[in-house]
Amino acid sequence: MSGLPDLLTNRGEALALLRRSPACVFTDIDGTLSPIVADPAAATMPAATRAALQTLAERVAVVALTGRSVAHARAMVGLDTVVYSGNHGAEWWEEGAVSIEPAAEPYVERVREIAKAVERGITIPGALLEHKGVSLSVHYRNTAEPDTARSDILDFLDAHAGGMNIREGKMVVEVRPPVELSKGEAVRSFTRRKGLASALVLGDDRTDAEAFAVVREMRDTGAIHGLCVAVATADAPAELLASADYALADTAAVGRFLTWLSGEL
Numbered sequence: 001m002s003g004l005p006d007l008l009t010n011r012g013e014a015l016a017l018l019r020r021s022p023a024c025v026f027t028d029i030d031g032t033l034s035p036i037v038a039d040p041a042a043a044t045m046p047a048a049t050r051a052a053l054q055t056l057a058e059r060v061a062v063v064a065l066t067g068r069s070v071a072h073a074r075a076m077v078g079l080d081t082v083v084y085s086g087n088h089g090a091e092w093w094e095e096g097a098v099s100i101e102p103a104a105e106p107y108v109e110r111v112r113e114i115a116k117a118v119e120r121g122i123t124i125p126g127a128l129l130e131h132k133g134v135s136l137s138v139h140y141r142n143t144a145e146p147d148t149a150r151s152d153i154l155d156f157l158d159a160h161a162g163g164m165n166i167r168e169g170k171m172v173v174e175v176r177p178p179v180e181l182s183k184g185e186a187v188r189s190f191t192r193r194k195g196l197a198s199a200l201v202l203g204d205d206r207t208d209a210e211a212f213a214v215v216r217e218m219r220d221t222g223a224i225h226g227l228c229v230a231v232a233t234a235d236a237p238a239e240l241l242a243s244a245d246y247a248l249a250d251t252a253a254v255g256r257f258l259t260w261l262s263g264e265l
């Protein structure tokens with residue numbers, strides 16, 4: 001157990017928060033809205049969760065914060081009323097316009113070269129390259145020996161992705177531009193741009209802890225009202241749980257919460 005209070009039993013607090021307008025729900029996708037599956041390309045979002053998000057997006061801003069490219073994220077969520085911040089804050093999709101953060105743009109070619117090296121050099125059966133333009137991921141969930149695969153992938157990237165930002169998530173190693181971009185910075189920039197009064201953030205992995213940290217920081221300075229909600233499955237990272245206010249048990253609980261919230265707001 002996470003030791004965190006359950007959001008479903010404290011849902012009134014989330015509702016009161018989001019009545020402070022302008023309000024925003026920032027949410028991760030994989031492991032938060034959609035169950036994690038063996039093949040990331042096969043992940044889907046439950047129809048009820050999509051319907052809840054659609055209603056919610058008519059009431060408050062909804063931003064999907066993801067490590068996926070905005071194109072994949074949009075295909076998965078399937079709603080054009082949602083704003084997408086992809087590649088961990090390096091690219092945005094908003095009302096049909098795609099933009100890449102200027103700091104990340106120069107690294108697109110370097111990421112392409114590293115993706116080619118990974119394709120040739122990482123031959124572990126079951127390892128999966130996801131080339132996302134501004135960044136790439138190497139998934140090892142489907143390898144026979146994930147611990148060995150993880151260290152082999154990290155060794156390979158140490159040798160071939162020098163100078164880049166190498167980060168780990170659940171059964172995945174990511175290569176990102178070495179610039180100050182993260183889900184946290186995405187939350188900060190969107191909050192400033194829209195002059196948000198309140199923000200609720202949902203996430204399940206290490207990179208979501210960066211978004212939680214920014215919300216806590218802005219909350220401490222009185223810039224916004226905010227709540228951070230961890231999806232507290234058995235594999236939830238300690239740093240995520242340590243920076244969350246509330247927990248939801250799994251993606252099904254997230255769906256139930258969003259459905260209730262969309263009906264109340």
Ligand SMILES: [Mg+2]
Nearest residue numbers: 028030031205
């Ligand atoms: Mg996730």
